[in-house]
Amino acid sequence: MSLTYQPYNLSLPSYSPVFNYSPYRDGTASLGWNSSYTATPVDDVCNGQFGLGYWRGLGTAFRTTSYFGASVSLDFTGDWTFTVDGQSFTTHGAADDPACGMYGAFATTMMAADNLTLQEHHATLQSADLSSSPLDFYGATVTISAGEPGPKKAEIVDDTDLQWRYEGSWTSETDDSYMWNGEYQSANGYASNTLASYTFQGVSAVILRGLSMCNYGPYTVTLGNQTASFNASDRYWRHAQTVLYFASGLDSNQSYTISLINYDSNYPDPTPLAPCTSLNAAVDTLTLVMDDTASRDALLATISAPPPPTSSAVSPSTIIVAAVLGGILLVMLGLNIFLLALWRRLKAGTQAGRYVEPSPLLPTPWASTAQPGSPSPETSSVPARSSVASTPHIRAVQSGIKYGSAQNRTAAEVRPLPVIPAIQHGEVVPQQQDIQSNSPLSTHQLRTPVAPEMLGDLVTNLSTVLNGHLRQEYLQREGLDGPPEYRDG
Structure with a gap:
């Protein structure tokens, strides 16, 4: 993917209908693929210990095959031949990429392809020598384009949103608490005129989620002028909120309409998987990945805003020094006031002890009382x-x-x-x-x-x-x- 686009990771479990299994997705592992869980093997379901087609597995879901030449397109684990755009790669080692770490210790990443250009790619995993052990496939994590770089947000549109347009016969179901808000829309009747559509604009990527089990089969998704077909059937398990379709690299300035049709022209008259007797399609949520304009505008405002003057920036250390100096000045001022008051008090006490002339002063006559031979000509009485x-x-x-x-x-x-x-x-x-x-x-x-x-x-x-x-x-x-x-x- 080009680095000029915002990456968006999407995890796809093995039961997602976006994977195309060959020669078939549900059946005997010796002739194709079947689904299982790490804590509840598919053999327990086949032996009648669980309700066929309605049981929720425990552990991590995976699909397994022991058929030579079995393949799955998109991403995979085991001994395999990996083809990207028609070019084959053979590997037995793990690539240094944590994208599939969510699948636990049961799965290892066999290979990762990066730096792909922003266009359609087709990847195929094909089994090779399975004489020693079968090939188990747990899923994949794909990186899609969410448009131009910048803040993004994912808006979830529920199946009850008024902008959904349902044609044909649809039923609102509430029998699965694992679905979004505990409800979803289920199509009644396998026909080309049974569809659900939604129109949007300002979106870079979309993800459609629904239900996969025995009474859900082939369906078609259209987005703009593109059309893709998938199969949501699972003979043994019930999978809620599974990814039915995803697309990326959309033009956010263009308006799009996505439609889910409960029909695939490649299978005009399919047979439901036993014990189910109908073929339905489900709509749970539509996730719209778009620009987070509020965060983007705030970020742009922060970047474009001129930096504050350096002189106005006051560091915490400057504040501390100013506070200390201010405290010292206050102490000195208080000491000066105390010394001034003490000096005035002492001065007042000193003046009180000094000689003070009586007022008014009376003149004192002075007369000569000099005696012969006395040293002073003036005397006073x-x-x-x-x-x-x-x-x-x-x-x-x-x-x-x-x-x-x-x-x-x-x-x-x-x-x-x-x-x-x-x-x-x-x-x-x-x-x-x-x-x-x-x-x-x-x-x-x-x-x-x-x-x-x-x-x-x-x-x-x-x-x-x-x-x-x-x-x-x-x-x-x-x-x-x-x-x-x-x-x-």
Whole structure:
């Protein structure tokens, strides 16, 4: 078969009427062929153990012959001469082809012919030397053309389909559960005007199935301008859904009509096989192999569709990396928010512990209280109340405290200091004091409060004043003299 066509495999059992057995298909094996099964030999039927002509065999069906020169056309097993298109082949070995594997261990493939052109072929199996053993034929698997390459589908047309046209006398039978849907049409009367026909289009191959048994005999099938004759008789067994006819390589653009006629002009007055008394023909199903247009159109759309941009394709690994990086960024963002909140909280606590000037600020007058020989021309009187200091006025010198006798009050000179807010041991309250000075108040300028950035110097000076006052009080209480005072040269 040409490789430009879609292959379609069709299995044909030995009892299919498409096989032509010679000299006859049912009879004594020594003079022709007879049918049998691997689990129910034909001898059991002939001995009356089963109902002749109505029994279903068990196992795999085959036909056997021991007659020299017996032949069957199509496909075969055993010692034989195989003729394809008139050319003879002789073989005793098995070809490497699994087409007949469905027949089990009883059959082996003797030969396979491939690469045949798309046209009619005729194959013949003929028995040779059968002195050692008979020739058993199990069937064949043929590869037919299903049209142009592409997706295919098989549509099954039942015998009750309204497009079937039955002429003559036909009966709807329901006595065989192995038939499609358990029913089939059976022709009554062997005549050329008893026929069933069906018209179709858009099909590449057809398969007609029916019944084979003792009361079914010669019939004719027409398809277009082709005509073929077959014989569906079987003296011993009943075979349901057997292949009555098949054709391939049809033009899907052309309309065809297939007809099954219960008549063969080559046998105008045949005799039914005993014990049957009539010659009938059966229609079970018609299988139409055609293009699967839905699948084909979907496939073509997929092929013709432009590929998506490369940039839009996101691989799973990229998604995973993006998710990991996103998670890390979220963690870092949360950590930054936490640190920012912690920093603001610490900053608020630090500012709460800092010195804050009272508002409004009151100006503090500064007066000169310089003593002769003192190192500073400016002094300040700092009024205060404290639970730890009994002296109302404290004066400290920037360069240090000068110690004198216990009876003398230490004169201290300080830098100008702002008003002191309340501290843990007491409250420093500004008081209006008279400034004792030989010079008028107008000769002294009023100092503005120290800015907050001078808080460090303020705390240092305050500590110096308090320490000096406490030490002076201690010396007075103990009656001690302070350390000697040293002066330069």
